[in-house]
Every structure is written in C-alpha cells, then in structure tokens.
Amino acid sequence: EADIYQTPRYLVIGTGKKITLECSQTMGHDKMYWYQQDPGMELHLIHYSYGVNSTEKGDLSSESTVSRIRTEHFPLTLESARPSHTSQYLCASENDRGSGELFFGEGSRLTVL
Amino acid sequence: AQSVAQPEDQVNVAEGNPLTVKCTYSVSGNPYLFWYVQYPNRGLQFLLKYITGDNLVKGSYGFEAEFNKSQTSFHLKKPSALVSDSALYFCAVIWAGNMLTFGGGTRLMVKP
Numbered sequence: 001e002a003d004i005y006q007t008p009r010y011l012v013i014g015t016g017k018k019i020t021l022e023c024s025q026t027m028g029h030d031k032m033y034w035y036q037q038d039p040g041m042e043l044h045l046i047h048y049s050y051g052v053n054s055t056e057k058g059d060l061s062s063e064s065t066v067s068r069i070r071t072e073h074f075p076l077t078l079e080s081a082r083p084s085h086t087s088q089y090l091c092a093s094e095n096d097r098g099s100g101e102l103f104f105g106e107g108s109r110l111t112v113l
Numbered sequence: 114a115q116s117v118a119q120p121e122d123q124v125n126v127a128e129g130n131p132l133t134v135k136c137t138y139s140v141s142g143n144p145y146l147f148w149y150v151q152y153p154n155r156g157l158q159f160l161l162k163y164i165t166g167d168n169l170v171k172g173s174y175g176f177e178a179e180f181n182k183s184q185t186s187f188h189l190k191k192p193s194a195l196v197s198d199s200a201l202y203f204c205a206v207i208w209a210g211n212m213l214t215f216g217g218g219t220r221l222m223v224k225p
Contacts, residue, residue, distance in 0.1 A: 004156075006156075041201055041217065042215075042217045042218060043203065045212070090156050091156075092156070100205065100213050103159075106156045107154075107156050
C-alpha cells in the first residue's frame with residue numbers, strides 16, 4: 001500500500017462554494033501531480049509540482065489552483081465550484097524524477113449540484 | 114498526435130482464458146513504457162514497466178507485457194484471467210525527458 005492519502009473521498013456541494021481537496025504523502029517524494037478523471041475513464045493532468053514552492057499547470061486547463069508549502073502536502077482548491085467541476089480527482093507522487101512510477105491516492109469524487 | 118493509444122475501450126474475457134490488452138505508442142527514440150491498473154473506486158496502481166533489456170516484462174498479479182519495437186506496441190497479457198482482474202488498465206509512456214503520458218484506458222471484464 002502506498003502512503004498517499006486524499007480527503008475527502010466523496011464530496012457533494014452546491015454551486016459557488018469554495019472547496020479544498022487534500023493530498024498528503026509520507027514518502028518524501030518531491031514530484032506530485034493532480035489528475036482529473038472523466039466518467040469515461042480518461043486521465044487529464046491538471047497540476048504538478050517538482051517540490052516545495054514549485055507548481056505548474058498541466059495539459060488540461062483547470063480553474064483550480066494548487067499550493068506546495070510542504071513536501072508532503074499538495075492541496076487543490078476551487079474558489080467557486082460549478083457543476084462542470086464534477087469529476088474524480090486523483091493525486092499522485094513520484095519516487096524519482098522521470099522514473100514514471102507513480103503512487104496514487106484513492107481519489108476524491110466531487111459532485112457539484 | 115496521441116503518443117500512446119489503447120485501441121479497445123473494453124475487452125471481454127472468460128475466466129481461465131488468456132487475456133491481452135493492447136497498447137501502441139508513437140514516439141521516437143527509446144521510450145519507457147508502463148502499465149497501471151485501477152480497481153473500482155480506487156486510485157491507479159503501478160503494474161510493470163519496460164526500460165531496456167528483455168522485451169518480455171513480468172509484473173504484479175501474474176501480468177506480463179511484451180515490448181515490440183517494430184510494431185511500436187506494448188501489449189499487456191496474462192495466461193489465465195481471473196474475475197478479480199476486472200478493472201481499468203492504462204498504458205503510459207515517458208520519452209525524451211517528457212512527463213508520463215497515459216493512454217485512454219481499457220476496461221477489462223472477466224466473466225465467470
């Protein structure tokens with residue numbers, strides 16, 4: 001079992017609310033990622049970080065923001081949630097830059113009404 | 114252009130039969146190739162990877178994958194499928210210092 005945790009696992013909220021999805025890992029990995037997963041399965045990279053104070057946008061444009069103040073913590077925030085944000089969000093970390101071996105959390109399923 | 118492709122959205126197999134989940138890539142140079150599995154309501158788990166060397170790579174849960182450079186393929190295989198193998202399978206590639214890129218995924222259904 002990988003030591004990477006996401007909370008909440010499931011969240012149902014109303015439009016306009018601010019939400020933060022938490023992601024923490026205890027493996028000391030520098031590189032971390034957020035993916036958005038469609039109902040049709042496909043994964044889209046929305047944010048990544050190479051380490052503390054490093055954040056970059058991924059391939060898919062997202063209205064969410066991320067921060068990396070501590071190595072182990074990589075939260076994702078939506079300032080004003082909309083129904084189009086309804087999705088599964090997966091956090092991952094990588095044990096070595098460029099290794100390709102990612103450790104994933106169990107995901108946060110967000111539903112915006 | 115998509116760098117890694119999984120041509121089948123779903124693969125159906127009877128328990129005990131061999132299974133193959135297909136993956137092709139379209140990058141130059143020497144790619145690193147991966148397979149990940151996602152069980153229902155879970156995150157992805159690393160299964161196996163090919164970097165160099167023997168073209169047949171063995172991974173977790175009895176899975177293996179064969180790297181074929183001439184066909185630019187990296188198909189996932191298992192000699193005898195189990196119902197518990199039913200899951201989503203993702204092929205992925207890294208090349209030339211780029212980031213890991215996932216294919217669109219294939220749903221494997223193993224029927225008893």
